[in-house]
Amino acid sequence: MIFFHRTGYSPGGIITPGLLALELPSPERVAGVFLFAWVVSLVLELAVRAAGLYGRQRTGAALLIALAVRVAAGRFLPVADLWVGWVVPGLVGADMQRQGALPTLGATLATAMASGMAALLLLGGLM
Numbered sequence: 001m002i003f004f005h006r007t008g009y010s011p012g013g014i015i016t017p018g019l020l021a022l023e024l025p026s027p028e029r030v031a032g033v034f035l036f037a038w039v040v041s042l043v044l045e046l047a048v049r050a051a052g053l054y055g056r057q058r059t060g061a062a063l064l065i066a067l068a069v070r071v072a073a074g075r076f077l078p079v080a081d082l083w084v085g086w087v088v089p090g091l092v093g094a095d096m097q098r099q100g101a102l103p104t105l106g107a108t109l110a111t112a113m114a115s116g117m118a119a120l121l122l123l124g125g126l127m
Contacts, residue, residue: 003114009099009107012037012092017111019088024116033089034105036073040066040093041101048097059094066090 004010011017023029043065047053053061066086095104 003107003111007107009103010095011107011111012088012095012104016088016091016108017115019084020108020112021116021119023084024112029084030109030112033084033092034108036066036069036089037092037096037104038101039069040089041096043069044093044097058097059091062094062097063087063090066093 001014020030020033023033040062044058044062047061047065048058051061063086066089069089070086092104092108095107
């Protein structure tokens with residue numbers, strides 16, 4: 001929330017940085033999130049233009065698209081090792097569609113790394 005307040009860029013929701021921080025040791029999984037989020041953003045852009053979606057409708061559509069992409073990819077591609085879920089790619093895809101891919105990618109990676117470093121500091125302090 002501090003990052004959004006300071007920069008105006010959303011990192012894909014409130015839960016995304018923490019969930020991606022857990023995946024940082026596996027760069028291929030993080031890349032998979034961004035690949036699927038990019039696909040979601042492309043399909044969502046078509047849906048927004050066709051149906052005039054905005055607000056919660058647009059976010060709900062992004063999550064449904066992410067779920068559909070997950071089901072389709074699971075049937076046709078060996079992506080089980082890359083998939084971290086459908087909520088995070090849906091939220092990141094919604095932000096990619098709204099504010100652009102590069103600002104979202106930067107915001108999401110920056111906040112995920114900051115969350116990961118904060119967790120390491122906290123866990124290191126407990127040991």
